[in-house]
Each structure stands twice: as structure tokens, then as C-alpha cells.
Amino acid sequence: MPLRYGSDIAExxxxxxxxxxxxxxxxxxxxxxxxxxxxxxxxxxVGRPSRIVPGRARYTMLCHTTGGVLDDLVVYRLTEQRFxxxxxxxxxxxxxxxxxxxxxxxxxxxxxxxxxxxxxxxPRAAAILGDGDDLPxxxxxxxxxxxxxxxxxxxxxxxxxxxxxxxxxxxAATIWSALAGAGATPAGLACRDTLRxxxxxxxxxxxxxxxxxxxxxxxxxxxxxxxxxxxxxxxLRRVAAEGTATVLTGLITxxxxxxxxxxxxxxxxxxxxxxxxxxxxxxxxxxxPIAMAYVPPVFAKPGTRLVVDVRGTHEDAEVVALxxxxxxxx
Amino acid sequence: MIPLNLRYSxxxxxxxxDEVATVGITAFAADALGDVVFVDLPxxxxxTTAGAVCGEIxxxxxxxxxxxxxxxxxxxxxQALTDDPGLINSDPYGAGWLYRVRVTRTPEVLDAAAYAxxxxxxS
Numbered sequence: 001m002p003l004r005y006g007s008d009i010a011e012x013x014x015x016x017x018x019x020x021x022x023x024x025x026x027x028x029x030x031x032x033x034x035x036x037x038x039x040x041x042x043x044x045x046v047g048r049p050s051r052i053v054p055g056r057a058r059y060t061m062l063c064h065t066t067g068g069v070l071d072d073l074v075v076y077r078l079t080e081q082r083f084x085x086x087x088x089x090x091x092x093x094x095x096x097x098x099x100x101x102x103x104x105x106x107x108x109x110x111x112x113x114x115x116x117x118x119x120x121x122x123p124r125a126a127a128i129l130g131d132g133d134d135l136p137x138x139x140x141x142x143x144x145x146x147x148x149x150x151x152x153x154x155x156x157x158x159x160x161x162x163x164x165x166x167x168x169x170x171x172a173a174t175i176w177s178a179l180a181g182a183g184a185t186p187a188g189l190a191c192r193d194t195l196r197x198x199x200x201x202x203x204x205x206x207x208x209x210x211x212x213x214x215x216x217x218x219x220x221x222x223x224x225x226x227x228x229x230x231x232x233x234x235x236l237r238r239v240a241a242e243g244t245a246t247v248l249t250g251l252i253t254x255x256x257x258x259x260x261x262x263x264x265x266x267x268x269x270x271x272x273x274x275x276x277x278x279x280x281x282x283x284x285x286x287x288x289p290i291a292m293a294y295v296p297p298v299f300a301k302p303g304t305r306l307v308v309d310v311r312g313t314h315e316d317a318e319v320v321a322l323x324x325x326x327x328x329x330x
Numbered sequence: 331m332i333p334l335n336l337r338y339s340x341x342x343x344x345x346x347x348d349e350v351a352t353v354g355i356t357a358f359a360a361d362a363l364g365d366v367v368f369v370d371l372p373x374x375x376x377x378t379t380a381g382a383v384c385g386e387i388x389x390x391x392x393x394x395x396x397x398x399x400x401x402x403x404x405x406x407x408x409q410a411l412t413d414d415p416g417l418i419n420s421d422p423y424g425a426g427w428l429y430r431v432r433v434t435r436t437p438e439v440l441d442a443a444a445y446a447x448x449x450x451x452x453s
Contacts, residue, residue: 007419008390009365190364190391256368257388281390282367311386311393 001026001189008190012284015158015195016327019122020187021179024164025172027117028092030085030099034108037081044102044231045075046214048224052077057138057155060222061214062087062095067235068210069217071095072202074155076140084113084151084166088204102231116172120184121162121195123327128182132163146171146178157192159199160327194281197290200250200323206261206278207248207292216244216294218322246275246294250324251306251317258282258289259308259315265293266307266314274299277308283324290324291317332356333423337436338445339399341381344423345431345439350405354427355387355396355418358449364389366415371396371407371429378402380437385428387418396428401435 001023004011014020032041038050047060057076061069071091076084087095092112099110126132131143135154143152148171156162167175180186193203202208202217213236214223223236253259259280264273280291291308299306304319336344342359345351360366368388378384378398385396407429411417417426440448 003391004364007365009367009416012390194390257370257393260393282388284390 003190004188005186008188008194009284011185011187012191012194014185015122015160015187015191016285017123019120019124019128019162019184020158020191021176021184022119022121022187022192023176024117024119025115026089028087028089028095029113029115029117029166030087030092030096031111031113032083032085032099032108033081033111034106035081036106037083037108038077040103040106040108041075041083041085042224042227042230043106044099045073046223046230046232046236047075048227049075049077049083054079055139055141056136057140057153061208061219062098063213063232063236064210065232065235066210067213067232067239069204069208069212069214070098070210072204072208076153078140078151091204114169116167116169117164118167118172118175118179119156119162119164120179121156121158121187122160122184124183125160125162128179128184129163130182135163146175148175150175157199157201158195159201159323159325160195193279194284197279197281197292198283198285198323198325200292200325202248202292203279212294213239213244215239216246217248243297245296247297247300248278248292248322249295249300250320250322251277251280251291251293251308252286252320252324253289253291253308253315253317255289255310255313255315256282257310257313257315259291259293259310259317263311264309265295265317266309267299268305268307268316274306285325292322332442332446334442336423337399337439337441338448339397339439340448341397341399342449343397343399345399345436349433350430351400351402351433352427352430353399354422356445356449357422359394360419360422360426363387363394363418364391366418369411369415369418369428371411372404374404374406376404378404378431380435398431399436399439400431400433401437402431402433404429405432406430
């Protein structure tokens with residue numbers, strides 16, 4: 001996946017107003033099958049995949065026993081005993097290894113699923129596909145795209161309606177050409193990052209790391225604390241009860257220089273360093289800089305005035321609720 | 331295409347061969363940055379030193395420093411970039427120029443062929 005095919009801002013707007021086409025074949029895909037597959041995933045992950053009905057998916061996480069996030073995942077239940085776990089590319093080996101490690105005593109088979117993954121995202125995605133209108137958000141089913149047998153999922157990472165198409169490698173080029181020919185704009189990693197940031201979605205390695213728990217990132221809802229036992233349960237129950245020292249917040253600024261990852265966030269009164277920016281960029285949709293940052297909860301209320309040290313220049317920032325951008329209802 | 335009439339720095343700036351030289355960034359640098367959204371340049375009167383940072387260019391994805399290709403005094407900055415920083419992407423050797431500098435010393439500069447070699451994949 002290149003950073004951009006042409007102009008990253010044009011690609012960003014194409015996804016918000018039409019449709020963009022992403023090659024996500026680098027993503028990790030792991031299949032978990034067997035009579036104990038659901039029970040096993042309930043133990044290994046923080047969510048409760050056993051409650052997903054076949055043909056549906058859920059956003060979840062794999063945590064360390066410390067409660068720190070090892071990866072955020074989408075888990076699809078394809079059949080009663082067959083799940084597809086989609087991991088970030090850089091974490092795929094860790095996820096695979098940890099699932100293997102946790103699988104002792106469970107009748108499951110864990111395999112790397114090959115194939116290609118192409119996403120078509122944006123308000124025109126269903127029209128360009130000519131299919132999928134019936135699929136619920138986070139639904140998945142077999143389909144034919146450009147004559148190829150695929151799995152079609154209504155998932156994505158852009159804040160728009162859209163689809164992800166799991167295909168055989170041999171069919172990927174045909175699918176790509178057909179969707180590009182039907183009007184989807186090839187879109188790269190640069191706009192994928194600004195799109196997900198506007199949508200307030202965390203990125204592993206920035207908002208999510210092994211030093212943060214789902215609760216820090218405001219994603220405590222994905223943790224099923226009432227499960228009997230699961231990896232990280234003790235630590236996560238403690239964090240849920242005690243709260244976190246910092247929480248993920250949205251920041252907007254009016255300057256032209258955007259806060260970027262690593263920039264210090266300061267108390268405007270005392271000048272004290274409160275935390276730091278995890279992601280930031282000039283928002284192509286909103287027309288001003290947006291950022292996410294970890295700060296103490298007392299400074300995380302929307303409307304709070306903070307300061308970001310943007311390479312030595314103090315920029316006034318205001319805390320806003322996430323997401324920065326929400327698509328208008330269809 | 332790399333214009334033959336310009337001179338180039340190893341930091342991907344170009345400059346004209348004039349007493350008051352026009353300075354910009356190369357198409358190679360503009361492509362690497364992506365869509366430029368903000369340019370911060372020194373005020374007229376600022377003294378620049380070859381190889382030293384004299385401004386910054388921000389794109390959606392990143393921020394890059396602008397290095398001065400020559401010693402001298404800034405006499406003019408491209409005001410059009412304030413409203414349309416994308417000129418750096420659309421016309422890096424023309425309307426997307428950055429500033430004009432009264433040159434007192436130009437250290438090492440490359441001609442078009444040497445710059446082309448610098449950015450070729452084999453180098």
C-alpha cells in the first residue's frame with residue numbers, strides 16, 4: 001500500500017464524498033476453527049466472540065496479562081465453529097503466537113489465512129459494488145465481485161459506509177480494476193490515517209500500545225468484565241475499578257501548524273506537562289488541525305482549554321468529544 | 331522533469347543562478363511530502379546560512395524543514411503560498427517558489443544531471 005496514488009487530500013475527499021479503494025492485503029488474517037473456537041476466543045480476547053452470530057463481526061482486542069493492548073482486532077464469525085481474526089500487519093505474528101500460547105486445552109486449530117483484502121469505502125461504495133445494500137454494519141457473507149467468489153464485509157476504518165472484500169490472491173487484480181473502473185478512487189495510507197483520525201479511531205502503535213489498556217483509550221466497553229476468566233482479567237478489572245491516570249481525548253486547534261505525535265500537552269495556567277499527542281494532522285474535512293492525546297481525566301472534559309507545544313510554539317487547544325467527524329445518516 | 335537551468339542542493343532545494351536567487355523545493359521533495367497545507371518561511375531581512383534550517387513545510391502526513399541552499403538575505407517570500415500552499419505540489423519549479431534571497435555565498439550546488447543522479451533509485 002503506497003502512501004498515496006496522487007493527492008492524499010483528493011483521496012481523502014473521495015472517500016468522504018464518493019468512494020475510495022484501498023489495498024489492505026498486508027493486514028494479518030488468522031482463522032480459528034474447531035468445536036471450542038468460540039469458548040477459546042472468549043478466553044483469549046477481551047470481548048465475547050461467542051455472542052457473535054454467524055455472519056457478523058465485532059471489534060475487540062488482544063491484551064497482555066498486564067491489561068496492556070497487544071492489538072486491536074476485528075473478529076468475524078463465519079460459521080458456528082469458524083472465526084476470522086483480522087490483525088494489524090505489524091502485530092500479526094504476535095497475535096498468532098499469543099493465540100497459540102493461550103490455546104492449550106482448547107480443541108481449536110489456528111491457521112494463517114492467505115488471500116487478498118481490498119476495501120471500498122465511502123457513501124458510493126454500495127453503488128459501485130452493485131451489492132451489499134442488504135448487509136448490516138459489521139455483517140459478512142459470501143458474494144461475487146467481478147466474477148470472483150469473495151467474502152464481503154460491511155466493515156472499515158474510515159468513518160464512512162463501506163466494504164472489505166476478502167478474496168483469493170489470483171482474483172485481487174481483477175476486483176481492483178473492476179472497482180476502480182466503476183469509479184472508486186485508489187487511495188493510500190496517508191489518507192487512511194487522516195480518515196481514521198477524523199473518525200476518532202485509534203491506531204495501534206500510537207493511541208494503543210502495550211502500555212495502555214482499553215480503558216485508557218476510552219474503549220472499556222469492548223472489555224467483557226463479567227466473563228469468568230480471560231487473559232488480562234485481573235489487571236483489567238482493577239483498572240476498571242480504579243480508573244486510569246490518563247485518558248484519550250480529542251483536541252482541536254485553530255493554528256495552521258498541526259499538533260503531531262509526541263508533542264507535549266500543557267496546562268495553560270501552570271505550564272505543567274499533562275501528557276502528549278498520539279496522533280495529529282490538519283483535518284481535510286474540517287479545515288483545522290485535530291489531534292488525539294492522553295491527559296489526566298480532570299483535563300479531558302470537552303471545552304477544557306489546553307496548550308500544545310508544537311515544536312516550540314504554544315498553540316491553544318480545546319478538548320472536544322471524539323469523534324471529530326461523524327458521517328450524516330443515510 | 332528536472333529543469334536544466336536551475337541549481338540544486340542535496341537537501342532537495344532548487345535555486346536560480348542570479349544575484350537575487352529564487353528558491354523552491356524540487357518536485358521529488360514535493361512528491362515525497364504529499365499535499366502541502368502550510369508553509370512557514372523567514373521574514374524578509376532574515377539572514378540565511380547554507381545548510382541551516384530556515385523554515386518548514388507541513389503536509390497532511392508530516393512536517394519537513396526547509397534548508398537554505400545559500401548564504402544571504404531574504405528579500406521576498408511567496409505570499410501566494412499563504413492562500414494556496416498546494417502550489418508547491420502543482421508547480422514546484424514555478425508558482426510554488428518559496429522565497430528570493432540576495433546571495434552572498436553559494437557553497438556546493440548540483441547541476442540538473444548531478445541532482446538527477448542523487449535521486450535516482452540506484453544512488
